[in-house]
Amino acid sequence: MTKQRKITLSEAEIPTHWYNVAADMPTPPLPPLNPGTREPIGPEMLAPLFPMKLIEQEVSVERFIEIPERVREAYTLWRPTPLFRAHNLERALDTPARIYYKYEGGSPSGSHKPNTAIAQAYYNAEQGVTKITTETGAGQWGSALAFACQMFGLECEVYMVRISYDQKPYRKLMMNTWGAEVIPSPSERTQAGRKILAEAPDSPGSLGIAISEAVERAVADEGTRYSLGSVLNHVLLHQTIIGQEAIKQLEKAGEDLPAVVIAPFGGGSNFAGLAFPFLHRKLSEGAKIRAIACEPASCPKLTRGVFRYDFGDAVGMTPLLPMYTLGHTFVPAKIHAGGLRYHGAGALVSQLLRDGVIEAQAIDQLETFEAGVTFARAEGIIPAPEANHGVAAAIRQANEAKEAGEARVILFNLCGHGHFDMAAYQDYFDGKLQKHALSQSDIDAALAKLDTPKIPAAV
Numbered sequence: 001m002t003k004q005r006k007i008t009l010s011e012a013e014i015p016t017h018w019y020n021v022a023a024d025m026p027t028p029p030l031p032p033l034n035p036g037t038r039e040p041i042g043p044e045m046l047a048p049l050f051p052m053k054l055i056e057q058e059v060s061v062e063r064f065i066e067i068p069e070r071v072r073e074a075y076t077l078w079r080p081t082p083l084f085r086a087h088n089l090e091r092a093l094d095t096p097a098r099i100y101y102k103y104e105g106g107s108p109s110g111s112h113k114p115n116t117a118i119a120q121a122y123y124n125a126e127q128g129v130t131k132i133t134t135e136t137g138a139g140q141w142g143s144a145l146a147f148a149c150q151m152f153g154l155e156c157e158v159y160m161v162r163i164s165y166d167q168k169p170y171r172k173l174m175m176n177t178w179g180a181e182v183i184p185s186p187s188e189r190t191q192a193g194r195k196i197l198a199e200a201p202d203s204p205g206s207l208g209i210a211i212s213e214a215v216e217r218a219v220a221d222e223g224t225r226y227s228l229g230s231v232l233n234h235v236l237l238h239q240t241i242i243g244q245e246a247i248k249q250l251e252k253a254g255e256d257l258p259a260v261v262i263a264p265f266g267g268g269s270n271f272a273g274l275a276f277p278f279l280h281r282k283l284s285e286g287a288k289i290r291a292i293a294c295e296p297a298s299c300p301k302l303t304r305g306v307f308r309y310d311f312g313d314a315v316g317m318t319p320l321l322p323m324y325t326l327g328h329t330f331v332p333a334k335i336h337a338g339g340l341r342y343h344g345a346g347a348l349v350s351q352l353l354r355d356g357v358i359e360a361q362a363i364d365q366l367e368t369f370e371a372g373v374t375f376a377r378a379e380g381i382i383p384a385p386e387a388n389h390g391v392a393a394a395i396r397q398a399n400e401a402k403e404a405g406e407a408r409v410i411l412f413n414l415c416g417h418g419h420f421d422m423a424a425y426q427d428y429f430d431g432k433l434q435k436h437a438l439s440q441s442d443i444d445a446a447l448a449k450l451d452t453p454k455i456p457a458a459v
């Protein structure tokens, strides 16, 4: 035994609090607006959708929020997660950089998403809610919530985008195994679904339609609430357990803070989870840490979008949120990283990007799969297509460090494994993946349709 590879923590070292970045932000996030009146919305408007404790967390500016004992207990089913030193990848890249990755793919559903699903199921159960509805596209979020609902004795009703329901039967079966009901969307069960089916009986569905169905079902029943797996402040909050563990693990490895932390970016939850606890050191102590969010070049809201109020869904039903967005009508190319095909970004990460606290990079799909295969061949783990964006950015950093002759410390989030995504790897091996050239005129066209409120230049 020469080099230490895995840095682990005991269950007793699971953090006791989540970290709330809102307490340290140079500019606090702007409030969500009522889409009708365009006035800031109060908690009462959200009460039919979420339990009160989650609504409180959504607007809290308390720096540390205690993790309930039963949530920490459920976290021990797979946490703490290991931090790996990527010795083999470093050798393969011949870089002087020291590369670390936090592996979230060892959770029961295979990604970071149970970190918030468990917390959300707990608060719903605590308030006496009996059923949670949600939507899922590729199935990562639906599986995480199905698992979490089972842990807290809740019913779970998942509206799964029709085309994914047909193409990803194993994700559906995972949800069924954990006791969830999975309904292909659009469905006959809701007004929203029936309306779509009347016009297009063969509709492949969309995340926007599935959201409408899940929300309609939650609002219609007193004992039912709705749940989201990304974007919202409370979801990002719950994920901060990742970065807090990583800080302890780097200390154990004898490292100072990393030069750069990197994570893939869909709505912002796994990026926030890893990066926010490091930003606490940056914002409160002036630590020099770069935080890089990695988005697909085909869905570049952070690098080519606008900072503006926009809807969270494609249909325009949700409150208006302040975000970097490509416009809620933007339809990204059908890349394999389904979890990153979202038009907008969460309010907290958007404001931090606006203020220059974090950075963003857009990476082409081809580069991400090259990186994923390099990683799998060196380190063994096969990353999810989403996670490959973080791997690719880490490899870019490692190559830069080599050119500069610097032993910089690089940390990235390996947010999920790719065991259900091997068809995507097949396409890559078959040479079917193309570079996506997203023209400025496509972006301009989607943005031109936006008639939502602008954000004053001063913010």
Ligand SMILES: *Cc1c(COP(=O)(O)O)cnc(C)c1O
Pocket: 111, 112, 113, 140, 141, 229, 230, 231, 264, 265, 266, 267, 268, 269, 270, 271, 339, 340, 384, 386, 387, 415, 416, 417
């Ligand atoms: C859902 C998902 C993402 C994207 O969502 P974020 O909220 O940005 O983290 C990324 N990777 C995996 C594996 C996912 O399941």
